[in-house]
Amino acid sequence: MAKKTDNGSFIDMFKSFGEELKMPSVDVDKIIEHHRKNLETLEKTAKAATAGASSLMDKQRRILEETLREVSDMAQDFRASGGPQELMSKQADFARRSFETAVKNASEMADVVRKSSTExxxxxxxxIKEAMEEIREGMERKK
Structure with a gap:
């Protein structure tokens, strides 16, 4: 059993118990530093994800504004139009432009998401690389 220490400290009692069992010592400062780095990394990833989401929302807002502007322009064009053939031509042109814009916008939004995810x-x-190096260094010191 562990010997009772002079000051009766709970931590000293466990330290003494560990020494009697010849257990390896634990560097609490290193453990705290390791977890501090993990929390900093978590904070950095949250900031990167937030920046990516913000960028994506800005892009969606710009797309919506552009689409509303095009619809407004198209509505004014249809009022001033001539015959049915001209109207059909304008509708086909609007449909083509709308499709091209949708494809371009989807591609740009995918790029924003990809960039944010990659970061x-x-x-x-x-x-993870840094943590593995810390583990490797700790193992080499014990040898």
Whole structure:
């Protein structure tokens, strides 16, 4: 059993118990530092994800504004139009432009999401590499 220490500290009692069992010592400062780095990484990934979401929302807002402007312009064009053939031609042109714009916008939005995801993954991957190096260094010191 563990010997009772002079000051009766709970931590000292466990330390003494660990020494008697010849358990490896634990560097609490390193554990705290490790978790601090993990929390910092979590904060960085949250900021990157938030920036990506903000960028995506800005892009969606611009797309909506552009679409509303085009619809308004088209409505004015239809009032001033001539015959049925001209009206059909304008409708076909609007449909073509709308499709091209939708494809372009979807591609741009996918790029924003991809960039944000890549940045977040890079932050996490760098921290994992760093944590693995810390573990490797700790193992080498014990040998």
């Amino acid at each position: 977040t993954i890079e932050i996490l991957r760098d921290r």
